[in-house]
Amino acid sequence: MSPENINFLTIVTFLPLLGAIVLLFFKDVRKIRWIALAVTVADFVISIPVLTSFDITTHHMQFVEKYTWIPTLNINYYMGVDGISALMVFLTTLIGWVCVLVSWKAIEVKVKEFMISILVMQMAMIGVFCALDFVLFYLFWEAMLIPMYLIIGVWGGKRRIYSAVKFFLYTLAGSILLLIGIIAIYYAGGKTFEIPLLMEQHYSFTFQAYCFVAFFIAFAIKVPMFPFHTWLPDAHVDAPTAGSIILAGILLKMGTYGLIRFSMPMFPDATIYFATPIIILSIVAILYGAFLALAQTDMKKLIAYSSVSHMGFVTLGLFLLNKHGIEGGVLQMFNHGITTSALFACVGIIYERTHTRDLRQYGWAAKHVPIYAVFLFIFSMASLGFPGTNGFIGEIKILFGAYDVHYAYVIFLIIGIVFGAAYVLKMYENVAFGSNLKPAPEGSGTFEDYMSHIKDINPREFLILGVFTVFVVWIGLKPTLFLDIMGASVDHLITQVNAADLTSIAAR
Amino acid sequence: MQELVFSIADVTAVVPEIIVGVSACLLLMVDLFVKEERKEIVGWLAILAIIFAGVGTVCLASVEARTVMAGMYVVDLYSALFKMTLYIGAIFTILLSLNYMKSEGVEYRGEYYALILFALTGMMCISSGADLLTIYLGIELMALPIYVLVGYIKKSPTSNEAAMKYVILGAFSSGILLYGVSLIYGYTGTTNLAGIAAGITASGTDSPVLTFGVLLLTVGLCFKVAGFPFHMWAPDAYEGAPTSITAFMAVGAKAAAFAGAVRIFMAALEPAFADWQAILIIVAVGSMFYGNITAITQTNIKRMLAYSSIGHAGYALLGLIAGTADGAASIIFYMFVYTFMNLGAFGVIILLRKCTGKGDMIDDYRGLAKNNRLVAVVMLIIMFSLAGIPPTAGFMGKFYIFMALIDQGMITLAVVSIVSTAIAAFFYIRIVLLMYMKEPEGEFDLVKSYSVYYVLAICIMAVIVLGVYPGAFMHLAKAAAIIM
Numbered sequence A: 001m002s003p004e005n006i007n008f009l010t011i012v013t014f015l016p017l018l019g020a021i022v023l024l025f026f027k028d029v030r031k032i033r034w035i036a037l038a039v040t041v042a043d044f045v046i047s048i049p050v051l052t053s054f055d056i057t058t059h060h061m062q063f064v065e066k067y068t069w070i071p072t073l074n075i076n077y078y079m080g081v082d083g084i085s086a087l088m089v090f091l092t093t094l095i096g097w098v099c100v101l102v103s104w105k106a107i108e109v110k111v112k113e114f115m116i117s118i119l120v121m122q123m124a125m126i127g128v129f130c131a132l133d134f135v136l137f138y139l140f141w142e143a144m145l146i147p148m149y150l151i152i153g154v155w156g157g158k159r160r161i162y163s164a165v166k167f168f169l170y171t172l173a174g175s176i177l178l179l180i181g182i183i184a185i186y187y188a189g190g191k192t193f194e195i196p197l198l199m200e201q202h203y204s205f206t207f208q209a210y211c212f213v214a215f216f217i218a219f220a221i222k223v224p225m226f227p228f229h230t231w232l233p234d235a236h237v238d239a240p241t242a243g244s245i246i247l248a249g250i251l252l253k254m255g256t257y258g259l260i261r262f263s264m265p266m267f268p269d270a271t272i273y274f275a276t277p278i279i280i281l282s283i284v285a286i287l288y289g290a291f292l293a294l295a296q297t298d299m300k301k302l303i304a305y306s307s308v309s310h311m312g313f314v315t316l317g318l319f320l321l322n323k324h325g326i327e328g329g330v331l332q333m334f335n336h337g338i339t340t341s342a343l344f345a346c347v348g349i350i351y352e353r354t355h356t357r358d359l360r361q362y363g364w365a366a367k368h369v370p371i372y373a374v375f376l377f378i379f380s381m382a383s384l385g386f387p388g389t390n391g392f393i394g395e396i397k398i399l400f401g402a403y404d405v406h407y408a409y410v411i412f413l414i415i416g417i418v419f420g421a422a423y424v425l426k427m428y429e430n431v432a433f434g435s436n437l438k439p440a441p442e443g444s445g446t447f448e449d450y451m452s453h454i455k456d457i458n459p460r461e462f463l464i465l466g467v468f469t470v471f472v473v474w475i476g477l478k479p480t481l482f483l484d485i486m487g488a489s490v491d492h493l494i495t496q497v498n499a500a501d502l503t504s505i506a507a508r
Numbered sequence B: 001m002q003e004l005v006f007s008i009a010d011v012t013a014v015v016p017e018i019i020v021g022v023s024a025c026l027l028l029m030v031d032l033f034v035k036e037e038r039k040e041i042v043g044w045l046a047i048l049a050i051i052f053a054g055v056g057t058v059c060l061a062s063v064e065a066r067t068v069m070a071g072m073y074v075v076d077l078y079s080a081l082f083k084m085t086l087y088i089g090a091i092f093t094i095l096l097s098l099n100y101m102k103s104e105g106v107e108y109r110g111e112y113y114a115l116i117l118f119a120l121t122g123m124m125c126i127s128s129g130a131d132l133l134t135i136y137l138g139i140e141l142m143a144l145p146i147y148v149l150v151g152y153i154k155k156s157p158t159s160n161e162a163a164m165k166y167v168i169l170g171a172f173s174s175g176i177l178l179y180g181v182s183l184i185y186g187y188t189g190t191t192n193l194a195g196i197a198a199g200i201t202a203s204g205t206d207s208p209v210l211t212f213g214v215l216l217l218t219v220g221l222c223f224k225v226a227g228f229p230f231h232m233w234a235p236d237a238y239e240g241a242p243t244s245i246t247a248f249m250a251v252g253a254k255a256a257a258f259a260g261a262v263r264i265f266m267a268a269l270e271p272a273f274a275d276w277q278a279i280l281i282i283v284a285v286g287s288m289f290y291g292n293i294t295a296i297t298q299t300n301i302k303r304m305l306a307y308s309s310i311g312h313a314g315y316a317l318l319g320l321i322a323g324t325a326d327g328a329a330s331i332i333f334y335m336f337v338y339t340f341m342n343l344g345a346f347g348v349i350i351l352l353r354k355c356t357g358k359g360d361m362i363d364d365y366r367g368l369a370k371n372n373r374l375v376a377v378v379m380l381i382i383m384f385s386l387a388g389i390p391p392t393a394g395f396m397g398k399f400y401i402f403m404a405l406i407d408q409g410m411i412t413l414a415v416v417s418i419v420s421t422a423i424a425a426f427f428y429i430r431i432v433l434l435m436y437m438k439e440p441e442g443e444f445d446l447v448k449s450y451s452v453y454y455v456l457a458i459c460i461m462a463v464i465v466l467g468v469y470p471g472a473f474m475h476l477a478k479a480a481a482i483i484m
Helices: A008-023 A029-052 A083-106 A111-130 A134-143 A145-155 A160-188 A195-200 A205-222 A231-238 A241-266 A268-295 A299-319 A323-354 A370-384 A390-405 A407-433 A447-452 A459-477 A480-498 A502-506 B008-013 B015-032 B040-061 B077-103 B109-128 B132-150 B157-188 B193-203 B208-225 B233-240 B243-268 B270-296 B301-322 B325-351 B373-387 B393-407 B411-437 B450-468 B471-483
Strands: A062-070 A075-081 B066-068 B073-075
Touching (some): A008 A075, A029 A083, A075 A083, A075 A134, A083 A111, A083 A323, A083 A459, A083 A480, A134 A145, A134 A160, A134 A195, A145 A160, A145 A241, A145 B411, A160 A205, A160 B411, A195 A241, A205 A241, A205 A268, A231 A241, A231 A299, A241 A268, A241 A323, A268 A299, A268 A480, A299 A390, A323 A390, A323 A459, A323 A480, A370 A390, A370 A407, A370 A459, A390 A407, B008 B073, B015 B040, B015 B109, B040 B077, B040 B109, B073 B077, B077 B109, B077 B325, B077 B450, B109 B243, B157 B193, B157 B208, B193 B243, B208 B243, B208 B270, B208 B301, B233 B243, B233 B301, B243 B270, B243 B301, B243 B325, B301 B325, B301 B393, B301 B411, B325 B373, B325 B471, B373 B393, B373 B411, B393 B450
16 A cells, blocks of 8 residues: 555654553553553654655655645645755654653653653644644644643753743744734635645735734744743753654754745745845854853753754745755754754763763763763764764754855855854763763762663663664765655745745845 | 513423423422421432423424523523533532532531532523523523522531622622623613614614613623622632532532523624623633733632632633634533533632542642542642643633634734733632642542542543543534524
């Protein structure tokens, strides 16, 4: 059976929800963990054809399903993916089972509720990437709030309640602006919520500008772009490891995905009009995030701020509005999902052993937990964009794209990359070699003795980090598969943006 | 004035009202023969009566809309939908009461159910009223039994205080309403809704008499729906009343008041749209902000829900402000959804009520999720629905209203109201936060009552089903609004 004639995306989207419902009837923690793993792995396997059966020659939506849903308001159940969303769906299902594995031992209380939250979250995230009806999209988009709020607030760290409420209110404020924009475009675009139809319309510049701003704030909060980033460090630091991975791996991509899917093709005039300010904001985010990361002593916070910096690269790449820039941006979305998730997994692994995230208390990892140190090294290199890793390909494409637009951008980007290298190396040095050691915890002899009692990674953790390594190297050495899949869609996006009415922009 | 002539057709059209009203009288007599400890039987009989009335309403709704009793009364899809909402509200209120009234040690429990039926009769008259007088009579018939019900816990000072405040402010607002009716009668020479619309169109809208009449009528109705700044009675009445009656007020009385308000504004005062729209915008924005901001500071959950209901009245008024069929349909849908959300919330409050004093304070919910997962999940879904987070029905209700509003180009108002939604989310998620993220201070000893469980189960199903698949009911609501 080819994926075309079954409701392929529906199965991928709602399998996790089905799993969550099944979990309701189980009490044994072991069984719950295994079922959650089975469901997420199954979802991953089922989703592989999204990439393998994907027709890379066309930008049209594929695996399309469409049913009438709420006729009174002209809302349809309309699903489909193009090259960009196909990559994101794949990333989501990949992160899904990794999250379950990461939480295997880390989550010990309310395991059932946790796994249900993770599965519901996965359903909503896949739904966001597949939805082609604006209301359907919004439903999935908002449905993510509830499980994520619980994941941070119930299983989180010290200031979990503060962080959970901050996350909730911040994102809610953004998404209600989005809702207004959606309803406004419904009436402006000929009373339809179908995203492909809405893209074909041309709206007046004033309308585009207002809607663009409303959408942009909603998406910028999710990305998060400077100056809307303040919820991110709190949420990351207090979320459990799986929560951080979901946040960094998928949730942040929702923002940039929204910009690609809606803002740019629907409001091309406004996109060109606002491109330079957004690029400047991105540069600020790159440098500011890097500076803040450099100053952190908490490993998780350091990676959180590095996310701000890296997502700055993505938004910058997208708003360069040329092929290199956008492809680099999209690839960097995928890369960041892999690399940062892996780094958060690394933090989780060492935190479970030492119960601290303070960089100053680490050290000797290279000597006593060598396998861990090797993996951490790989992901650190990927994070700073070392050639041969995935980060290099993304960043070099963005640099090419930036040079085409203005050489000054390149200067700032290079500075950002240098600072990126600085904080990543600082982190790695602290963890692996421990040059500035603090006194060891009470009663454990010297610090080295303390560290030497720590066990190296177990097979479960090896599997998690191994999978991430595969993608780091694969994209680093042969990114063509990934670039091919998004290629036609990116080309089409550029055509859509170039359809902008330049005279109306010039008149402003 | 037309001469009142009764025909069989007139009588058949009001069979549901007759069933409920007569049952109320009969129950008073049946009550005499029921032993004190078995008063629940009266409650079950009342439910049976409402179900019969429901069947009657469904049968009547399948016939086309018609006006009976010399233009005083109308039977159409609009009234049928509101009546179904009211039936659900009344039945669930009774189910919530069965155990609750017993545990509160209330006397005269038989009369309690009869009073609910009387109030229900009044509500039905409001939703079917085609004449200002019918609607006014309905409002009074609804209000008088509720005054008694609010003060039903005789020995509780707060219950008595609540009843007293409600009576005084209720009487006051009825006076204002009636004064408005008289002015409009003076201007148009009729109290018939269609006649008023014709009268205003004929005589024009530039008249201080009309403006003043519309103003007073609006103020009177805003009292009944508890819109800012005419909401003062609501928090005290909600807090002091028996919890089941709080639910009944929040759900039944509010839906009925909206049924009347929508019909009056849309059918009778349509030509004076500009006059009342301006007033309603002030009331709606004030209600949303005042209700939602004040709710944040509350420590008593019934009071918090009172303020939240003020906020919700503000949202529903937005549908009227839009002034279109979609706007009216969105109010019908919103009231239907709101019924389930609120009854669910009050059901959970009643479940927590077993230990004396427990369940009323927001702090009592601390750590509820630890050992009572199911109840906590129910409350979680209801709170998110009240906050308007998808995929719950609360979102669809708000979404439809915003659609109607933006259709009329009122984007600023939509943005303002959406900002208040974000404020409101804070106090709803605070309950979730307490339930899930705090440790319990003592053991929870929940009420075991199957009737309450049924109510909660149905409410949760309705909230989710209407959130995921609202199409069918929305379609009905739209059809009802267009007929009107």
